[in-house]
Amino acid sequence: MGEELVTRAQRGDEDAFTEIIHTHKKLLYHVAYRYFHNEHDALEAIQETTFKAYRSIRKLKDPSSAKAWLLRILTNYCLNEIRKKKRMIHYEWLIENEEGLSDEFDLNDRIVLKEKIMNLKKNLQKVIFLKYYQGFTTKEIAQILDKPESTIKTWVYKALKQLRVQLEREGAVDGR
Known part of the structure; x- marks a missing residue:
């Protein structure tokens, strides 16, 4: 994903942000599904990740690390949900x-x-x-x-x- 796309998203370009999420949606789903092993929770995790990323994309310091940044948000969400709901x-x-x-x-x-x-x-x-x-x-x-x-x-x-x-x-x- 181009750094320019991330920079545009950081400036408020919603289409650019949507493209970033679209680019990584399969990976995000795969990781979330591995944590929850069901589609509903995996999709909810992606939705929450998308929301948190949209809210904080301006804080992303290195546009080239957007993929790792998204995965970090997703991983944190998944582990927090597992712990919060006390489910294995x-x-x-x-x-x-x-x-x-x-x-x-x-x-x-x-x-x-x-x-x-x-x-x-x-x-x-x-x-x-x-x-x-x-x-x-x-x-x-x-x-x-x-x-x-x-x-x-x-x-x-x-x-x-x-x-x-x-x-x-x-x-x-x-x-x-």
């Missing part, structure tokens, strides 16, 4: 999207794992979901969260370590 991501979603864990954990372990992920600090939850469930690279996560790659690597390491310790302490995994 559906078990089916976890099962379908845990390719790396499916051989290592049975269904009960995955349920426990999901609960433990939701108990992590918000920043650690984000990196786990973005990396292992959304498939983003460390570099992409750094852009989405507007943090250095080294911070993202540290957060991933910290999250995985906390999860492993919790799971082993509670006997949810066999020390694999």
